[in-house]
Amino acid sequence: MSKKSLLMARKLSDGRVPKGSIAIYVGPELRRFVITTSYLTMPEFRDLMGMVAEEFGFQKTGELQIP
Template identity: 50%
Template sequence: MGIGLPGNIAKQILRRTGSDVPKGYLAVYVGESQRKRFVVPVSYLSQPSFQDLLSMAEEEFGFDHPMGGLTIPCREETFISVTSNLS
């Protein structure tokens, strides 16, 4: 099961991630208390395991992300473990 972002909200998130992010990537902030910034390929958005992380973010923050970019409320080690298995 995937998560779908309405087009205008997805564009807002991508726009807010900053101009220092290469085309085809997006910035996400990861962590439970201290947040670390990661730049990941947008292709991750279609991966079920990454979508699970997005569901966690939606449950905690809705579409209002205090860091200005997409914030994923999981441990950094969990995020690295999930993304290291993605292509």
């Protein structure tokens, strides 16, 4: 699974997140992506989150951000 397909953009103009989804903010511009929660159990996504935590640290509170 490619990173592009893993973080496929789904924009909602009013800022809502559909049931069964989460918002992730990526990059210095904090570009918003909405993904389904089913990604959270995928090994590729967990590996990506592990790399992010190792590289940038782990933030316990607030929204999910990937620098």
